[in-house]
Amino acid sequence: MLVRPALLPLWPPRVKDLFGREGPLVLEVGFGDGRFTAELAKAHPEWLILGAEVSAASVLRAYRRLKREGIGNVRLYHGQGPFALRNLVPPGSLRRVIVNFPDPWPKKRHQAKRLLREDFFRKLSTRLVEGGDLLLTTDHEEYFRFALEEAAKTGLYRVEVRDPPEAHLRTKYALKWKAAGRTFFHAVFTKVAVALPEGQTRLADPTPWPPIRRYEVAHALLRGELPKELTLAKAPVAIPGGVAVFLEVARGEEGFYVLTHVEEEDLTQDLLLEVRRSAHGLYAGVSRFGSPLITEGVKEAVRALVRELGGVGLEVVQDHT
Ligand SMILES: C[S@@+](CC[C@H](N)C(=O)[O-])C[C@H]1O[C@@H](n2cnc3c(N)ncnc32)[C@H](O)[C@@H]1O
Structure with missing residues (x-):
């Protein structure tokens, strides 16, 4: 239901x-x-x-x-x-x-x-x-x-x-x-009528206002040691049609959890990003917790996180953002 x-x-x-x-x-x-x-x-x-x-x-x-x-x-x-x-x-x-x-x-x-x-x-x-x-x-x-x-x-x-x-x-x-x-x-x-995209006189697009695009993954693998502390900028990050904000960073067994607020057109999510050790290096990306929707805005938030990690000397070896 x-x-x-x-x-x-x-x-x-x-x-x-x-x-x-x-x-x-x-x-x-x-x-x-x-x-x-x-x-x-x-x-x-x-x-x-x-x-x-x-x-x-x-x-x-x-x-x-x-x-x-x-x-x-x-x-x-x-x-x-x-x-x-x-x-x-x-x-x-x-x-x-x-x-x-x-x-x-x-x-x-x-x-x-x-x-x-x-x-x-x-x-x-x-x-x-x-x-x-x-x-x-x-x-x-x-x-x-x-x-x-x-x-x-x-x-x-x-x-x-x-x-x-x-x-x-x-x-x-x-x-x-x-x-x-x-x-x-x-x-x-x-x-009595349907909204036409600007400048059009008849509806050519079969799906006006198409559904939000979803992605399978949003993460990067980095080379380097897990930092002892992780401090992220609190300033909102501009994303397409909205903003993302890193609200809080918590330390876990394997790394850090970053509570992240992502506001996009028609969708607001609070989700966890992770920075943790993995078999292939340091993983920085979306946590599965809460089954978040991986949208363009969420990918942009991950990119911002990866940029911050670059600033503390970690080097991207695989980018799936
Ligand atoms: C004043 S209450 C009315 C509830 C119910 N329709 C009734 O008449 O008893 C307004 C409801 O709309 C919900 N609501 C407000 N904005 C909404 C939105 N954008 N999408 C879905 N629900 C929304 C609120 O959580 C609240 O339950």
Whole structure:
């Protein structure tokens, strides 16, 4: 029931491989405790529902609920909605996206963190089927207006403002805000066109916004003695579309573990890099711990680590970064 992208041989996976059968595909972003997801799955047993949620505690809660209720047509992904949309959903395949009570990020300086921005609506158009839609329900009027404006900027959606369907008012947050006497807002954004890459008048690329590229390995072998201490620059390293930061270095039996934060477009990972003895020399590269996704950004972080090791006199003999 849990989707582990690192273990999938293909991005995006075929719908049949993910769910064991074909069917109308629906994505819910930010499913929280999963009570709405469970109700939706039971009300539409023919639907295939992929949920994305960044909170690990919520994923666990939803996972237990779905298991308890014997629900088989839901897959849960622990991570960002845009990541799921980009890498787990084939282009032109989504019937519906559901967003119930998205985090509103009310402060002006935090608005870039909002999910329903112009860029998201553009990308979404590449994954929705013709006539596919996004349903938004929220208690936050300012975010609601913001989402309407952002979608309108794209010219890719027909938007209808309606009363929220009853089922969308039974989520955990809906019940909380109902008890507080809040008003609810609901809109249906129906795709009428797909975003074209700049300068193009028709869609030539069969996979607009292609999935993130993954790699098998990211390591180097170096000649020299393992240093007694390893001190790495704390300054962020620029990587394509983001940054990497070495947060902490810990000493282990065979060498050092470097807790590394890598932020790329649609993907944020905290992973371990290792500098340790191996049968072929000193290994500097990604640790398998936590099955990280080896992306261009992760490779760039390894390159930065190798550069630092070069600075303390270690010489690269094999470079697989
Ligand atoms: C206010 S809660 C609403 C939860 C649930 N939909 C409900 O109505 O009870 C917002 C949820 O969205 C999740 N979330 C926020 N940003 C997200 C993102 N980019 N991708 C996936 N989940 C996200 C949060 O962890 C949180 O569980």
